Amino acid sequence: MSLEELHSIFSVFALPIFDLSSNILRRTSRMADWTECMNYGIHIAREAREVILHAFRIKKAVMLKSSPADLVTETDQRVERMLISAIKAKYPHHKFIGEESVAAGEKLILTDSPTWIIDPIDGTANFVHRFPFVAISIAFAVNKQTEFGIVYSCIEDKLYSAQRGRGAFCNDIPLATSGQEDITKCLLVTEIGAERDQLALATMTSNIHRLLEIPVHGIRAVGTAAVDMCLISTGGADAYYHIGMHCWDIAASALIVSEAGGVVIDTNGSEFDMMARRVIAASSMSVARRIAQAIQAFPCERDDDPRAHPQKAQIEHSTDSGNDVHKKAGGHRRL
Numbered sequence: 001m002s003l004e005e006l007h008s009i010f011s012v013f014a015l016p017i018f019d020l021s022s023n024i025l026r027r028t029s030r031m032a033d034w035t036e037c038m039n040y041g042i043h044i045a046r047e048a049r050e051v052i053l054h055a056f057r058i059k060k061a062v063m064l065k066s067s068p069a070d071l072v073t074e075t076d077q078r079v080e081r082m083l084i085s086a087i088k089a090k091y092p093h094h095k096f097i098g099e100e101s102v103a104a105g106e107k108l109i110l111t112d113s114p115t116w117i118i119d120p121i122d123g124t125a126n127f128v129h130r131f132p133f134v135a136i137s138i139a140f141a142v143n144k145q146t147e148f149g150i151v152y153s154c155i156e157d158k159l160y161s162a163q164r165g166r167g168a169f170c171n172d173i174p175l176a177t178s179g180q181e182d183i184t185k186c187l188l189v190t191e192i193g194a195e196r197d198q199l200a201l202a203t204m205t206s207n208i209h210r211l212l213e214i215p216v217h218g219i220r221a222v223g224t225a226a227v228d229m230c231l232i233s234t235g236g237a238d239a240y241y242h243i244g245m246h247c248w249d250i251a252a253s254a255l256i257v258s259e260a261g262g263v264v265i266d267t268n269g270s271e272f273d274m275m276a277r278r279v280i281a282a283s284s285m286s287v288a289r290r291i292a293q294a295i296q297a298f299p300c301e302r303d304d305d306p307r308a309h310p311q312k313a314q315i316e317h318s319t320d321s322g323n324d325v326h327k328k329a330g331g332h333r334r335l
């Protein structure tokens with residue numbers, strides 16, 4: 001009998017027994033070795049990459065979610081369905097938080113149960129425009145603690161992975177952050193994100209202004225938080241900060257950064273909370289704290305706030321991103 005089945009049986013009895021089974025799950029998950037799960041996650045990420053590589057080259061139907069810059073394609077939805085069904089087939093009791101499932105109305109609830117947190121395509125706008133930074137992000141949490149993270153930068157063919165307590169790797173090569181402690185010697189990465197309201201835009205641009213005048217060496221935006229943060233784990237950039245992303249964008253890469261010797265905190269300087277939609281990932285605590293001191297956040301509903309993620313109307317949309325734009329009455333406009 002699996003642990004989850006044991007937990008679900010105990011949980012129908014009185015609370016003390018429920019506590020007992022939760023404690024069993026908690027203690028056992030500490031002892032559990034999730035390597036087999038992670039290897040399976042890597043296997044299905046490789047399969048999903050093939051779908052993305054094929055679709056990257058062909059015309060796409062593009063839809064909108066929360067703003068004119070928050071794009072989704074049929075490939076995002078297909079890859080998420082593919083990943084979740086492959087995991088359900090092997091681990092039927094596991095839970096899921098998927099970007100496109102939430103966009104389609106599923107509730108975002110992280111429990112103590114083994115949970116896969118999935119962004120099928122991080123960098124959809126890049127994918128639509130054929131800007132070559134497109135990642136699959138898969139995190140796995142038990143008792144609300146990330147046990148492993150996988151970020152596959154598909155066009156670069158760089159598979160980043162980390163298991164809690166066992167280091168971070170890119171294509172099986174060990175990773176280490178730059179360790180940089182002097183903010184004036186840092187190259188930063190951030191994201192402009194999908195928000196287009198005045199407060200978010202003003203906050204984002206004033207943060208960039210304040211950091212540049214420290215000064216820092218530079219600020220980059222790759223278009224995918226998952227890859228941005230993996231760049232910290234390689235030492236190729238020294239710190240990432242962002243407000244507005246979602247748990248599925250960064251749950252995997254947050255573990256990869258910390259397993260590469262980096263630090264991950266909230267933009268207010270407190271402990272990182274993957275549901276808070278605010279993060280600083282850095283080569284050292286001194287750099288992380290200096291960034292927290294310089295930047296301001298705009299208000300964001302927590303990912304796990306029941307009022308968040310109202311089912312987003314998927315409006316027809318097309319972009320003339322160097323592709324032909326065909327309008328089809330009543331259907332998707334194909335690019």
Ligand SMILES: O=P(O)(O)OC[C@@]1(O)O[C@H](CO)[C@@H](O)[C@@H]1O
Nearest residue numbers: 122123124193223224225245249
């Ligand atoms: O929608 P997508 O492609 O999965 O997310 C793309 C993305 O750049 O948008 C967010 C900015 O708010 C980033 O955190 C995230 O990586």
Ligand SMILES: [Mg+2]
Nearest residue numbers: 119122123249
């Ligand atoms: Mg994303």
Ligand SMILES: [Mg+2]
Nearest residue numbers: 099119121122
């Ligand atoms: Mg996505």
